[in-house]
Amino acid sequence: MSKKKTAYKSEKPKDKSLDITIQGDQTKSYDRQIAELAASGLVSNAKMMVHFSAESFGKMSLTDSYEVLQDAGKLVNQGDLEAMERILTAQVISLDTIFCSMAHRAQMNIGHFPDAVSKYMNLALRAQSQCRSTVEALAEIKNPKPYIQNNKAQYQQVNNGTSPPDGSYYNNTRACAHTGENPKQTNELLENKTYEQEWLDTGTPKTAGRTDTELETVGAKHRAEE
DSSP states (O other), rough: OOOOOOOOOOOOOOOOOOOOOOOOTTSSSSHHHHHHHHHHHHHHHHEEEEEEHHHHHOOOOHHHHHHHHHHHHHHHHTOOOOOHHHHHHOOOOOOHHHHHHHHHHHTTTTTOOOHHHHHHHHHHHHHHHHHHHHHHHHHHHHHHHHHHHOOOOOOOOOOOOOOTSSSHHHHHHHHHHHHOOOOOOOOOOOEEETTTTTEEOOSSSOOOOOTTOOOOOOGGSSOOOO
């Protein structure tokens, strides 16, 4: 008797655009590796690339997209910006194409639909502005600005008054500002330690000389009559 052959149902192939295979690290826990994977941003951007490119390239492998982004990041870390320059150059051309297309649509509606002209021209000018910014970014990468370190001393305001070094004069000034009184400064010895000179305040009294005798009381015979 011949045995009946058992028919096995073929398993449905997994969607490669949804599954990802990444080599794990045995020294870290599973939760730790998932957290680092989410924080890196590579998987999220790989998913965006897969979904947005589906119309043009069909279903792409999420694992391969992740590895491509990882390799691109390594090249940037090593100082190789050739891929970034190529992308920016392509975007400049694409933005210029968008500008020309929107400007042409605006021109076709002139005299018929003013609102459409305004909308298309706004889109054209936005594409033109973004194109200019992309060109500037590309020029900055190709010709970075040199870094100049300025070691010159900055200008500072120096107060050459007779204020005490402990700052009590400024504290008294702030307190008097609230009460409406004027702060008073005491006459003290002024010193100029730079040239080793010392001088007294001009308001201090001087010793009397021959031409500046002290006054005495008037005698009885010289007094005025009462």
